[in-house]
Amino acid sequence: MNPATVEFRHVSKQYGAQQGAAVVDLSLRVPAGDICVLVGPSGCGKTTSLKMVNRLVEPSSGQVLIDDRDVMQIDLTELRRGIGYVIQQIGLFPHQTIAENVGTVPRLLGWPKARIQRRTEELLDLVGLDPALVRNRYPAQLSGGERQRVGVARAMAAEPPVMLMDEPFGAVDPIVRERLQNEFLRLHRTQGTTVLFVTHDIDEAIKMGSRVAVMQQGGHLAQYAPPTELLAHPASDFVSRFVGTDRGLKRLSLLRVADVRLESGVVARVGESLQSARRHALEGETSWVLLLDRSDAPLGWVKASELVGDGTLSAESLDASSPLVHLETTLRDALAMLLTSAVQTAVVVDEHGHFSGMLTFDELGHAFRTDPEPEAVAVL
Template sequence: MPEPPAPPAPARAATGATIRLENLTKRYSGSAVPAVENVSMEIRAGEIVIFVGPSGCGKSTTLKMINRLIEPTSGRIRIDDEDVTGIDPVKLRRKVGYAIQSSGLFPHMTVAQNIALVPRMVGWPKSRIRNRVEEMLDLVGLDPGEFHHRYPRQLSGGQQQRVGVARALAADPPVLLMDEPFGAVDPITRDHLQDELIRLQHELHKTIVFVTHDFDEAIKLGDRIAVLRERSQIAQFDTPEAILTNPADDFVSGFVGAGAALKRLNLTRVRDVGVVDFPTACVDDPLQSIFDALRSGTANELLLLDRHHRPYKWLRRGDLMRAKGSLARAGTLVHDTVTRDATLRDALEAVLTDNAGRVAVTGRRGRYEGVVDMQTLMNSVHELLEADRLEAAEHQHTLEEQRAGRTRQEQEGGT
């Protein structure tokens, strides 16, 4: 029997939904105190909210109650005003994306089968599922032709996490829950996955609730951060800027840690500073044309791109003199790149790692987009530090005026 035609795609994808937690509590039998106690908060549609707090404070438990992987003891969870505490939890989980540490992919399924899992469960036609798998792979920066039939064991840790995010988004849920999804990968891969999530959010506008123990990650990713004490009690729920500049108490200050001004480098993106063009050539270009470009150019260096337009090697004039008709041994391999969604801190670390004082900027699938250099980054750092200095001086002036006002009141009251 022929398969029925796929329904027409919606005019636009599902965007985020408002989440309201109302007096949410979780008690485990045998425990003297609740794991989560009387938590209430509103998470606005389309924002990324980060839960951060010490180990064992209940942040993952709170997250898992949103899709009822853990059933709340009392309280309410509302998603776009629908009380989800009384509906079928299995149906709920098909409407809420969920990504965890180490991706959670099924090892016996291919990449395509993993991504197709929830769309297949909710009854999408095969043709629509097939198109969606390719769309999701492209969205997370993986070539569908290359990765469609691979198994998780054939992927790097970063690639597995990308597939895990693709699977979580495959059925187009308005809400995405992420429980320390990047905690098991190396720092460089983690930075790139964070950048990828920011890029995806610019396109998709989902409501994302993200658990981490890393405050720097929280600053980089969050529209707002909920700093949680034991039992998920909210110490402060505010923007990264507000928490960095005005922590609510000593507990929050402990999470901010030293160097709050420098942590603000995590709030500014590479896209907010100058990304400049740089001389480039392709590995397929004739060696003589590359030599001519270097010899005639004002710079003594160019960036060699591979066949997929990705940064490959930095080439200097002296390198070509030693090339002897081949680029195989010429130049220096590109080890670090950043995306436009990388923070200034990411870019500064990459530039400092490379003594030449610049780093290549890439877009989707690692394609070259430009270069950001040390001078640009240092100018931005100085601007941030100066802004902090002025803000601190203004704050001190306000405190002095308040103290003077109290002194006058006391003197007037004593006369």
């Protein structure tokens, strides 16, 4: 099924006359196929907002729209079948086996048995569980992390256009959580559903979200932006405190070497004449030249002062002290490598190991400090 857009239009929710509002005038649009993370302190209205999408809670005012249709106008059964839901406390059916749990929605949709079985096995496999080992067990016979995987598999079973995930990885240790996050991102890339994901952990929000909605006590939306923009331009003191004082470093972990300006540096190739290498070093005003092999893979550094005489360059007496980073390396990892290597420059290679440029400390500092232009975000 194609992913759907989800939109909140001036949505408010008040549970009772005696208490304050749980959600106040929430407006945001999640483009089809995006992962929108709702993040904020306990009680700020995250779960309430999710539940207004599948009508477990009805808005007091305003509208929630899926593909521009008001959810209040959609037949409830049709609505819920089109939405995968992972609830805060996992919520597997305790008296059903793992396979039965995962096959819940396909069964409701009347899929033939063989197709349900195939899909169940495929999903268990995708979330990293061995179908042969777990399919006939009951939820109580799995660990907490395994149960969460089953919860995710069940929500994805019928490839719903929308998935609601309420703290889906909340109850596991940080290592398992990281694995589940990575698995989910990988799954999402292949299946492409629109996801609304709730967490109270800002690091998880930044990692998982293509857009992050920061909510504040009292049910107010404090900011809605892509993670890099959130980190570069917190809209208020509250957001700034919530993302943390290390937001510059967090931003580095979202950017990759390919995202920054690389210097071309001065290079020479094995077999090139010393005379020409000398000229390049002189023109580039550098005291070190990077030597590449015949297929452009970096070999190491040659001192410009040693480029004397008439011969050709060979791969002898090289100084290979620079860290080697890939275009896909995060700037945070690149920074860590530079900090431990005591040189100011890293050599960058592409996926084939060919030289792509040099990453300098200055450029990293620049990426750390520069605020990108705020991206236009559709907030109604």
